[in-house]
Amino acid sequence: xxxxxxxxxxxxxxxxxxxxxxxxxxxxxxxxxxxxxxxxxxxxxxxxxxxxxxxxxxxxxxxxxxxxxxxxxxxxxxxxxxxxxxxxxxxxxxxxxxxxxxxxxxxxxxxxxxxxxxxxxxxxxxxxxxxxxxxxxxxxxxxxxxxxxxxxxxxxxxxxxxxxxxxxxxxxxxxxxxxxxxxxxxxxxxxxxxxxxxxxxxxxxxxxxxxxxxxxxxxxxxxxxxxxxxxxxxxxxxxxxxxxxxxxxxxxxxxxxxxxxxxxxxxxxxxxxxxxxxxxxxxxxxxxxxxxxxxxxxxxxxxxxxxxxxxxxxxxxxxxxxxxxxxxxxxxxxxxxxxxxxxxxxxxxxxxxxxxxxxxxxxxxxxxxxxxxxxxxxxxxxxxxxxxxxxxxxxxxxxxxxxxxxxxxxxxxxxxxxxxxxxxxxxxxxxxxxxxxxxxxxxxxxxxxxxxxxxxxxxxxxxxxxxxxxxxxxxxxxxxxxxxxxxxxxxxxxxxxxxxxxxxxxxxxxxxxxxxxxxxxxxxxxxxxxxxxxxxxxxxxxxxxxxxxxxxxxxxxxxxxxxxxxxxxxxxxxxxxxxxxxxxxxxxxxxxxxxxxxxxxxxxxxxxxxxxxxxxxxxxxxxxxxxxxxxxxxxxxxxxxxxx
Ligand code: NAP
Numbered sequence: 001x002x003x004x005x006x007x008x009x010x011x012x013x014x015x016x017x018x019x020x021x022x023x024x025x026x027x028x029x030x031x032x033x034x035x036x037x038x039x040x041x042x043x044x045x046x047x048x049x050x051x052x053x054x055x056x057x058x059x060x061x062x063x064x065x066x067x068x069x070x071x072x073x074x075x076x077x078x079x080x081x082x083x084x085x086x087x088x089x090x091x092x093x094x095x096x097x098x099x100x101x102x103x104x105x106x107x108x109x110x111x112x113x114x115x116x117x118x119x120x121x122x123x124x125x126x127x128x129x130x131x132x133x134x135x136x137x138x139x140x141x142x143x144x145x146x147x148x149x150x151x152x153x154x155x156x157x158x159x160x161x162x163x164x165x166x167x168x169x170x171x172x173x174x175x176x177x178x179x180x181x182x183x184x185x186x187x188x189x190x191x192x193x194x195x196x197x198x199x200x201x202x203x204x205x206x207x208x209x210x211x212x213x214x215x216x217x218x219x220x221x222x223x224x225x226x227x228x229x230x231x232x233x234x235x236x237x238x239x240x241x242x243x244x245x246x247x248x249x250x251x252x253x254x255x256x257x258x259x260x261x262x263x264x265x266x267x268x269x270x271x272x273x274x275x276x277x278x279x280x281x282x283x284x285x286x287x288x289x290x291x292x293x294x295x296x297x298x299x300x301x302x303x304x305x306x307x308x309x310x311x312x313x314x315x316x317x318x319x320x321x322x323x324x325x326x327x328x329x330x331x332x333x334x335x336x337x338x339x340x341x342x343x344x345x346x347x348x349x350x351x352x353x354x355x356x357x358x359x360x361x362x363x364x365x366x367x368x369x370x371x372x373x374x375x376x377x378x379x380x381x382x383x384x385x386x387x388x389x390x391x392x393x394x395x396x397x398x399x400x401x402x403x404x405x406x407x408x409x410x411x412x413x414x415x416x417x418x419x420x421x422x423x424x425x426x427x428x429x430x431x432x433x434x435x436x437x438x439x440x441x442x443x444x445x446x447x448x449x450x451x452x453x454x455x456x457x458x459x460x461x462x463x464x465x466x467x468x469x470x471x472x473x474x475x476x477x478x479x480x481x482x483x484x485x486x487x488x489x490x491x492x493x494x495x496x497x498x499x500x501x502x503x504x505x506x507x508x509x510x511x512x513x514x515x516x517x518x519x520x521x522x523x524x525x526x527x528x529x530x531x532x533x534x535x536x537x538x539x540x541x542x543x544x545x546x547x548x549x550x551x552x553x554x555x556x557x558x559x560x561x562x563x564x565x566x567x568x569x570x571x572x573x574x575x576x577x578x579x580x581x582x583x584x585x586x587x588x589x590x591x592x593x594x595x596x597x598x599x600x601x602x603x604x605x606x607x608x609x610x611x612x613x614x615x616x617x618x619x620x621x622x623x624x625x626x627x628x629x630x631x632x633x634x635x636x637x638x639x640x641x642x643x644x
Contacts, residue, residue, distance in 0.1 A: 003123035009085035010367040017077050021070040023360025025057040028374035031098045035369040036080040038088035043101040052378040054350045087369035114630045118201050119373050125202035127557050129163040129564050135571045140165050146255045146269035148241045151179015153539035153556040154275035158231040160560050173240040178222040179277050181215055186303040188329030189215035192447045194379040197551045206365040206372040211352040243505035251576035271535045278540050281496040289471040300492035311335050315476050315486035323492035324446050328455030337461045338484045344436040347446040349419040383549040387625030391599045402605025405439050413440040423453035430456050433465045442606045497610045497620050500542050508533040520613040523589035525580040526633055528559050534579035537563035543592050545620045554626055558633040565636040575643040584640035595623035
């Protein structure tokens, strides 16, 4: 069977191909040419000069070099077309050499392994559940599973449970799939991790219309995947989980839900997979007078479907990742936009942040063999390979002024500061307001192609960097006593990131409350399992958010593989429950804290961020490079779990 990742056959004529080639990423094309011909010389001619980046997918190849490769590629592509678009099978050794070519260095060890696994050369889904017949059908039938949430990780959970042949229900509070991408519909909402890596490894990544696609396209993606894997019949939309209670004698979770009609119901499950995300409980500030505001006011994740902002005076309170996208997207419609930003934000200059994937690249992604996989490699590899080294606080670096945490971080700061200055040239007032006073990368880094910074220059836009004293019926009053009239207020003030699994009540063995056990310090073994809470798995749980490297899809796939391994262990051993041992959990949690506390996000110069708990410690983020976390979750340590 043809590998679904090998791309679709085509019949476009030579002239069309020549036009398409103008838009392609040449390094990915070179790899694709090896698949067309079996000839490795395409990647042996010359090493690439630099790693791919959003500002240069051509890896430093000069325009002349690119033109030469395009010219030589045309007849090869035509010959491939004449052979019914059948790629040549390549040996693993050559495929590894091609990865090393794009990486600019010999790729070995676990980094090579995780990247190779992600490439899906074998034809499908390397992380698919492939249980043999060792678990009898009646055992599977007696093993109901509840998945809470039908976003990115809940859909993945459904796919894996279906592959295992277990019976499962996905309970979702919203009326459709997509999770955060169902809920966040504010103008300008888009992903800020490249689309070609912000998708399941086992699904084609050849269809995105933009390099960083917008919310509707992502929402539709999740709906399409849900349909493709026939998960709809397992879903109960419009249904909220209110509590989970573990019944030790029965080895069951009693999952209490509220149905769409408001009626309460209990669903019993042997295993529960929490796929609720960790950025889904809106955080509203406590500003005096908020309730007195006369016009519409709402959180950014609750943008009213029928809201017309045109001609209004709009107050945007909070400007992190959401506000950053929202503000410039409405600036031209509103009469006045006042952006209340408490802390300035670092941003990467990203020229393709809002760019449509050009026709030629879309064609190549869809039709040239494995081009889409190599393009995904180009997008993911640099971040994954960089790991967390550049985020580490150097104890020998003088960080007394809180400007940087190591030498590379200081250079990064200079680069990011230069971008801000260049975009705001001639506006010293805005430059002063826009340069952060904490180390680069210390909070979630944002992306800008100039949209945000240029937006600040518009005559109807004001960046307010003064604290808010109160909200009044017709506007907002700042600490300096200035009253700015407003017709609408949007609070883009983030989420309760540290309150994992909130607002559900979770009661485990011996009536232990998860909320009380965690307090402000949520921890889980590998970010997935928690002592006292048998048969419960967290996806995107404590200590697994990514402020570095790559896309959360990688993490979800690793975590779900770990959950399935534990379920497999329980069922093959004739047990009813698995609970992570306290020792394994505590050792992991201590290791996690010791690592994360050395990284920039925990640096004391960052007085507050949504990554930190009230005491300034970080329990939300992963300190592990992707390949390290892959290794940690890859092989189950059965001794870490007690089976009952
Ligand atoms: P956020 O990054 O936490 O930003 C919240 C903003 O509200 C910050 O400017 C914050 O100021 C401000 N704020 C919070 N409480 C306040 C208060 N009491 N008074 C005044 N200002 C207050 O939240 P977000 O923008 O919703 O993003 C959250 C996360 O969602 C991101 O880190 C990212 O992981 C994800 N996200 C991703 C995308 C994407 O992929 N494109 C888009 C949106 C969100 P301070 O900085 O001073 O705290």
